Amino acid sequence: MLDKIEALKEELNGLVANGVDEAEELRIKYLSKKGIIGNLFDEFKTIPADQKRVIGAELNNLKKFAAEKINALKDSFEKSEDETGGIDLTLPGDSIKMGSRHPLAIVRNEIIEIFARLGFVVSEGPEIEDDWHVFSALNFPPEHPARDMQDTFFIEKDPDVLLRTHTSSVQVRVMEKTQPPIRAIFPGRVFRNEAISARAHCIFHQVEGLYVDEDVSFADMKQTLLYFAREMFGEKTEIRLRPSYFPFTEPSAEMDVSCSICAGKGCNVCKYTGWLEIMGCGMVDPNVLELCNIDNKKYTGFAFGMGIERIAMLKFGVKDLRLFFENDVRFLNQFQSAF
Numbered sequence: 605m606l607d608k609i610e611a612l613k614e615e616l617n618g619l620v621a622n623g624v625d626e627a628e629e630l631r632i633k634y635l636s637k638k639g640i641i642g643n644l645f646d647e648f649k650t651i652p653a654d655q656k657r658v659i660g661a662e663l664n665n666l667k668k669f670a671a672e673k674i675n676a677l678k679d680s681f682e683k684s685e686d687e688t689g690g691i692d693l694t695l696p697g698d699s700i701k702m703g704s705r706h707p708l709a710i711v712r713n714e715i716i717e718i719f720a721r722l723g724f725v726v727s728e729g730p731e732i733e734d735d736w737h738v739f740s741a742l743n744f745p746p747e748h749p750a751r752d753m754q755d756t757f758f759i760e761k762d763p764d765v766l767l768r769t770h771t772s773s774v775q776v777r778v779m780e781k782t783q784p785p786i787r788a789i790f791p792g793r794v795f796r797n798e799a800i801s802a803r804a805h806c807i808f809h810q811v812e813g814l815y816v817d818e819d820v821s822f823a824d825m826k827q828t829l830l831y832f833a834r835e836m837f838g839e840k841t842e843i844r845l846r847p848s849y850f851p852f853t854e855p856s857a858e859m860d861v862s863c864s865i866c867a868g869k870g871c872n873v874c875k876y877t878g879w880l881e882i883m884g885c886g887m888v889d890p891n892v893l894e895l896c897n898i899d900n901k902k903y904t905g906f907a908f909g910m911g912i913e914r915i916a917m918l919k920f921g922v923k924d925l926r927l928f929f930e931n932d933v934r935f936l937n938q939f940q941s942a943f
């Protein structure tokens with residue numbers, strides 16, 4: 605009996621099969637009740653009792669060995685028959701993380717789009733400027749407080765190299781090198797020496813607009829800005845112009861839009877006034893036209909300037925301006941762009 609067991613082990617060692625079905629046949633041949641090993645168990649009952657302990661152990665080993673061998677054969681076929689090499693192609697894939705446009709870029713692009721429909725082109729100017737383009741050519745008197753270190757960042761000790769405090773400097777650059785008709789907007793970054801808070805930052809963004817031609821009137825400005833406000837905040841939006849002062853426009857105004865949150869009824873965003881201030885504007889001061897070599901007898905124009913952060917806060921209901929600069933993706937992912 606021990607010889608038989610030994611011979612069978614040899615035989616099992618050399619077993620090969622050509623597919624799962626053949627492996628199953630081998631299982632039946634060796635391991636089923638009437639199979640070769642099954643028969644040995646029947647034979648085992650007839651052997652003398654004193655040999656049973658040794659032979660029994662060998663027989664159990666053989667059965668275990670056969671089961672392992674045949675299962676291993678089966679497994680190898682199951683794997684190789686799976687053409688994907690064990691990869692489950694029905695599992696959902698890893699999602700590709702998409703970036704999103706920054707809310708300030710979304711609003712800037714929307715402003716550009718709206719004015720493009722009215723024929724305004726886009727121009728840009730430098731962020732590091734000189735006194736002439738930021739102040740002098742814009743009719744700021746020499747003692748104007750905006751020229752003070754408190755408000756303006758100067759670069760090194762040279763009072764003529766500074767970071768622009770508004771995009772109105774680009775008005776000057778454009779008028780110096782282009783004769784009317786001029787119809788352009790200037791988006792860009794501006795810098796002011798201010799403490800950072802929920803409502804103010806030392807870096808922010810503006811979009812400036814300039815329209816210079818023959819017979820440009822205050823009524824043209826009003827209509828242009830009404831169109832802008834309705835495109836930006838909805839067709840029911842109303843505007844209101846309040847007298848104001850800027851050295852480079854005369855007359856000057858602040859423009860308010862009716863509060864889009866409470867529809868003018870009064871809420872905490874508009875501080876119960878029903879109106880939100882969104883930009884400064886006015887007719888280009890004839891002195892400025894002259895300083896930029898444009899004939900102020902022949903041409904008139906209007907200009908306006910708005911803060912992109914302010915518009916984005918109103919449009920998206922953002923309460924803290926600092927969020928725009930922190931670049932927390934959980935904040936940034938919330939804004940969907942149509943542009």
Ligand code: PHE
Nearest residue numbers: 770772884885886907908909
């Ligand atoms: N430059 C002004 C500001 O920064 C805004 C403005 C632009 C006002 C053009 C009038 C005309 O506040």
